[in-house]
Amino acid sequence: MEYPSKLIEKAVEQMTKLPGVGKRSALRYALYLLKEDTCITEEFCASILQMRKGVKKCKVCYSLSDTEVCSICSSHKRNHSQICVVENIRDVMAIEATQQYNGLYHVLGSVISPIDGIGIEDITAKELVARVKDGGIEEVIFALPTTMEGDTTSFYINKILQPFDVKITIIARGIAIGDNIEFADQVTLSRSFLNRVPFNQENNI
Amino acid sequence: MEYPSKLIEKAVEQMTKLPGVGKRSALRYALYLLKEDTCITEEFCASILQMRKGVKKCKVCYSLSDTEVCSICSSHKRNHSQICVVENIRDVMAIEATQQYNGLYHVLGSVISPIDGIGIEDITAKELVARVKDGGIEEVIFALPTTMEGDTTSFYINKILQPFDVKITIIARGIAIGDNIEFADQVTLSRSFLNRVPFNQENNI
16 A cells, blocks of 8 residues: 555554554544644643553552552552452453452463463562562462463462462353353363352352 | 553543544553553654644645645656546545556545535535646546445536536446345446446456
8 A cells, every 4th residue: 555645654554553453444543633633633642652651560469550559559448368360450450340359459461371482480470479478468369361371370370379378269260141051162161060169149140 | 441540541532532443442552552662652652743743735636745745746657637536535545556547636525415514615626626727637537435425526526517628537336346246236236237338358357
């Protein structure tokens, strides 16, 4: 595709760096910004630059925050004896949206993935161990992806937390609410049999 | 969705202004930029700001350009006696990609659309008339959308160009290459019969 302007071409090229954005979408974005007032583009870029410069990692849980310690870690209303281990901040937001969990988080940043060259030293595992070592933690809950990489990570962290007197749990896997049994995959279905729980109207239905 | 940071929330809000970008995509873009080096974000914003400030409308054809007169209008290799009338710059790029047309363009900016409050004075129709009036134009080719709005626009411009000694044509409508006859819509199929052309291996197959 030949662009009528080098400046448009360069902006489109930059925008295609965003995940899932192709040349067509990027051109659409560029033409939208060109159509609107200059101040729209200025505000757009200013907010992105401010975010990039202002947002930092919480020094307790490694989630993203505007402050040194994030609002969850500094809240007195949260249960500071529980830590939920997640891969990234999107997972924190998804769990927060359920309003079901009132403890703290620990954001690993990634899961162990040898194929991508991500080992245990690239995730915040030793920072988690340090938090547990500091005391006051009663339960560590794994909420990592149900993939081989996620399972490897849970397995490894479980191993390095063994010396400590802390309960280690993992969120339930099974048939998703609204799914048909016949369409569930074999592994999920057999796991849901293995991990069946006492029937209880409040939790299960 | 509750954001862990006001700065992220503001940037996401700005990015959802882009056409077709929802909150989830915008958050994905924001997290991508936060993950990469600060210089990536700076380069990203700089290229967009430079584009918004540098790109202007060609004063001949109203296409977008880095210069006062765009590269097509100022080229000596193009046929300056033909003008192809299009809605926007994406159409120029699509037609250029075919390498089938060697004349000039005229970008209307929009088509007449009373429902959106866009009338004849909001498009560059009188600028087109001025170009034809100036002389040297032998053919005006309509390549507008095959919608009611596009047809209305072609109809209107055809009317105001009547006083001038210029050939007015419209690009062919019919069954798209690769389409099955049985799946063509009725209007297209009946038009393709009305506008049938002498069989000629070079042009038609």
